[in-house]
Amino acid sequence: MTHNNQKYVCALLFGSATLTCTITAQADFMADSKGELEARNFYFNRDFRQQGARDKAEEWAQGVLLRLQSGYTPGTVGFGLDALGMVGVKLDSGDGTAGTGLLPADRSSGGSQDDYAKLGLTAKAKVSHTELKVGSLFFRDPVINSNDTRLLPQTFRGGLLTSQELDNFKFTGGHIDRIKANSSSDFTEMSANRIGGTSNSFNFGGGDYQVTPNLALSAHYGQLENVYQQYYGGLVHVLPIATGQSLKTDLRYASSREDGHFRDLDNQAFGSMFTYRFKAHAFGVGYQRMTGDDPFPYIAGSDPYLVNFIQIGDFANARERSWQLRYDYDFAAVGVPGLTFMSRYVSGDNVERTAGGEGKEWERNTDIGYVVQGGTLKNLGVKWRNATVRSNFGNDLDENRLIVSYTMPLW
Template sequence: MHNRNYIAAACTLLALSIAQAHASEQSDAKGFVEDASLKVLLRNAYFNRDYKDKTNDAKVWGQGFIGTFESGFTQGTIGFGVDAYGLLGIKLDSGRGRNYSAFFDTDSDGHPVDDLSEAGGAVKLRFSNTVLKYGNQFPSLPVLAYDDSRLLPQAFTGTLVTSKEIEGLELNVGRFTADSPMGDPARDPNRLKSIDVIGGSYVVNDALSVALYHSDVEDTFKKYYGNVNYTIPFNAEQALNFDFNIYRTDYDDNSDAALDFGGDGNNDKNTLWSLAAKYSVGAHAFIIAHQRNTGDAGYAYDYGDGGSTIYVANSYYSDFNLKNERSWQASYELDFATYGVPGLSYKVAYVRGSNIEAGGESDGTERELFNQFKYVVQDGPAKDLSLKLRNSIYRADNNVGPDLNEIRAFVEYPISIL
């Protein structure tokens, strides 16, 4: 039944493209080769998670090579194209007992592998401003978002239709049946049955945008998402932005996701929402945010829907997404371009969560102090080279989670070959 519904939705998008086509991207197609691009991202990544309760720390360092090829579309009413990628990760430092599986998988003896590689591809068709793509992809939607926060990115296999026939409106509908996680070259080690997604976003005007999405991970949960983003500009230097995000999750009976987050496996439900207010003045930005979790279980993600499927304000090392948790954030951002260093930025955030129901207690707390520096070279031979250093100091009650300090360092250099 669900398959027919999603197929019908895809057909509706195609019909919409016929009815609404105006400034067609396909009519401007130059050709398969003429519009093609080939890029390689060099990523050097270091990860250090120091657990303060004497458990095994995670320390790993690796070099990643992320190659992506995107062809153009052939000319004509319907354009044809191909996308492909190749991933290679090389271990520079780690060891048994301190490996981090999101970087490198382990062999049968429990040792991290010395390297891992993966390749994938997808075919694509375009009619007017609607693209149908089938194969290995990196979906980035609020209810299905691949994770690219470690050495190599997560990938999914399936079909996605994206339509942009109406100016400001993007519609998506898709079905995916395999998940290749970070640190594991296997195509579908987690045995994803299927995830269906549908929804879209609309830019109403320069100040207001909205989004609405739905997903269904087979035998796990059904998820609904909404967003409203509104900006009040005061002048060229000052603005106030409000960002509201909400997830509603209906867990399937005996879902592992619900059980892992405090549910009893009996038709558990969850609602997670956040509201952030950001005041920007020149080079400075001040943010306050509140996030609240209610229901029979906490908010679960990365159970077939991707490791970045948590579009809420208070998501850093901790996502502050535990059962009945309430959290507040105060943060500050600084753009050093005003002070003569373009490309350099800094962010500091403090988040505190309380009222957590975990480990038989109902008033648990957790706290995180987050700091991040980022610098992107603006010109010269090393133009676009980026360096990012982030640190989280995390403390929590024993029934909530282990105390830890975490450092992540990334050096990335994009190379455009074609």
Template structure:
């Protein structure tokens, strides 16, 4: 007679919380495994004038570098049986092709204690995962994406977070998730023991917990609700929705709404925080043309703040800012700031160039207030300040041939500040070429 497998405390907890039974046969640990290689070539050329937030965060004047990143990622399937077990792992390597002392260090190339860029660096990590029915529990290093806790992939390598992540999809169209994280790694770091911190206040928190979910109303819309706690910093609540109306085969209207509320919590190590931030976006698509307008408002005496990973104050931003005007060079998130965006997208496939698209946008922010919170001293003299940003972008995806799927992205962002707006004057030019390759 076969003995009953011992699940342990973790397995028993999963069964107690989500008592469902897996009825479909799993392909297996090896049979459902995947190994991918993503190569990313990045050219960064940035000019920063003044002593604004970006300059202090990255501690570099006019960052410029050329680098190549290689990402090898393995994702296993699950062992067969009631409780499936799996493993994910990654190995990342980065190579500096150009970028001298005093210019590298904007998140692509690692620098040593003397500020000199390293020619090569890398890191590896992984996680263990358990699955029972439609419930999954992961522990280890991972990328996370949700409105209140999100890693970022805007540089050569991604940032990662270390902790527990639990998801459930028993109800069709509904994703429930929760997490507890205690460490983070920035893109240009080799350590998995970096901090979690407030991106603008530069104050570290020992842990972040979050819970929430996303429900697909139908194929055109969804609604999300989340809450998070940054221990001894703040509690944050989020609700957002998206919906699209198909007017005809050639016309569509999309609406997006986002709302955050943040209050200081515990020892309030980032000072008094009482901020409501919201944005609304309306887009109209006609054939291959898309026109978007968006409005964003930060209501409070501190800027809207969110997660940073790794070395505190290094500029290793996270991505948990689901506000419409958080764009290339600025988040337009100052105290009491209002901002408007106008954007135009063009798909060139009807003109004989499938895979090529163009984008241009302009954002203007105004009515910024000074912040009495000393942790946000960058806005200490921001009364009446304003700023603006113009971005243009071209994207191309190779449609066929031996490098099918290769993506090329050309970006330029020009930001100009007036008064005490702390981002300063920034000109960013970025070229990204990446090629995803499925090895098995």
């Protein structure tokens, strides 16, 4: 293990010990605390199928995540502390097969580093139903969304305020100044996917209103300072049809334009997903459309909140249209709880190619997962994720991911 990573691990242990001592000092602080340890084994293989491309990217790595969450001290204003320690270790990465995003790049060898570690500490305060967190953050929001699709999750640094003082209404707002990528130990400035530009300030805010038990509305705003502004509106409605049957409607719209004088920007993104659920089956149909002269902007390294953002592609090129068909099945219906299956297909067209003509692409995903429901191995999960991508303007890919994870509560 490198000297820098030793320092990270020492910091993790020190932070964990400090948190444990603090918890012991406050009974109320301890009562609501949680601790869990997750082991995550990740194999990633991506074959490049287009002419002239590299052969493949293939790596295997082991990750360990320690999550500690305190309760709150007593009083009108309660205080707490959370910690997230993460370590990633390379198990296999042959010559020329690095670049999967599981491990940091090793510039001296052109491959991947043997190991890396990172520590996130988050101070928090709570008054009534309003909570403020400051430090390392992992959260999901329509205009800024953390990514957890590799060995270790991507995190932000900043402040996050959530408030639920009003019935059926949740306010979320905050400020982010740095991002730490999945395969990095360091915080860096943020940039916008596809359109470039860097910034050390992302401001966001918005609300989610549960109008009825079956209808939710949301409105959010995000600003990557001096790069782009984004306005988002969404609707989710679940229509009960009969016992074991329902129709879910998920509508999303975002309008993005430039902020400051970085460059002109014009994008409107509309997305819709309709899911009919019949007992253990779910059938989904989705449509996504980009209008304007530019692709959909979002913070590079994070997840865009788009209905057709799937395993590899986001189908968010300028003026792109895309359709999705999806099927899910829960094997609990046939006596195998914990076993699930998903398959989907997305096809996009109307993309303006640099070389001229219409750009087209498609992607097919299949997920099979199983989580042990009881006994000694309870919470042991195995998931296989397969994807195929074909495009006349981008990469042709065949990809497989095998993820074995085990989460153990510490108390």
